[in-house]
Amino acid sequence: MTGLRSSVGTEPAATGRSHTPVVMTAGGLVWRRRGGELQVQLVHRPRYDDWSWPKGKVETGESLQGTAVREVAEETGREIVLGRPLPGLQYLTPDGRVKRVHYWASHRARRKKDAAALAARAPVAPVDRTEVDQAEWLSVTEAAARLTRTSDRGPLDALVHAEEEGTLGTRALVIARHGRAVPRTAWHGAERDRPLTPAGHGQAAALVPVLAAYGVEHVISSRWERCATTIDPYVRAGGLRPSYSENLTEAQHERSPSRVAATVRELLEEATESSVLCTHRPVLPTVLDVLGRHAPRAVADGLPSADPYLEPGEVLVAHVADTPGGPRVVATEKVSPPVW
Structure with a gap:
């Protein structure tokens, strides 16, 4: 380490x-x-x-x-x-x-x-x-x-x-990929309603102690079912009111990646508390690009760079320090919560 x-x-x-x-x-x-x-x-x-x-x-x-x-x-x-x-x-x-x-x-x-x-x-x-x-x-x-x-x-x-x-005091911005979902080929309903599998529900529950360890107090998620369900156990355990965004869905990201980038920049530049953002695999490159632009070269080079970026239920913890030059991502961790 x-x-x-x-x-x-x-x-x-x-x-x-x-x-x-x-x-x-x-x-x-x-x-x-x-x-x-x-x-x-x-x-x-x-x-x-x-x-x-x-x-x-x-x-x-x-x-x-x-x-x-x-x-x-x-x-x-x-x-x-x-x-x-x-x-x-x-x-x-x-x-x-x-x-x-x-x-x-x-x-x-x-x-x-x-x-x-x-x-x-x-x-x-x-x-x-x-x-x-x-x-x-x-x-x-x-x-x-x-x-x-x-x-x-x-x-x-x-x-x-x-x-x-000047980078000891940090807050966390946790990027979560939703838990394992029912395969597209096995789902006959609307894509936005495709649910988690039992394994995905286990991954959602396993996220709770990890998010709690980093002091997450703000939750923002794609509005689609598999993301909303992934962060629901933490929302309930912490008594939180999450924010759901259509901009973080796969469909909206395909139309306007800039809106996803703006959401991440807002969390980096304006948030004062630790946050989690839950989204989809196709959205992750845009999220990671924004994190990299706010990080020194050594940290940016260590960000996931190959598809799938994060596995289902996995998270990337970005540690953000508020410096005189603006927010900087000073360290990252990829975390795979254990599912039992």
């Missing part, structure tokens, strides 16, 4: 060429500013007598994003919202397994601003003091010195670099 772009969906505990078991974990570097100083939160684990970033193992059926949010809440007692991805770590455990850790820059959730995202989340267990007995806010200099493992400084360095560039 890099600080610019990562492909961090849910990776199962699989075996590589060496058949070494891989333990997937995720967590966050929770940050805040106090008196003009950047601070981060460390936790102490009495079992290991170490200071580290809050993190933990991926549970069955859980996305990496869901794991990060849950584990930070369980270890610090506070809910968070994920921001831009940070460099991850990989190392061997004493029992010979590979541990792979994914991190995100994160900030504490706010009850009013992040109300929908918090409502859409599952309850989190209280802090287990036998697992974590201290959680402290420290300056980045103090944190670097306090960390037990030198390797844990890597994501901290990336976080500090983003702060120095």
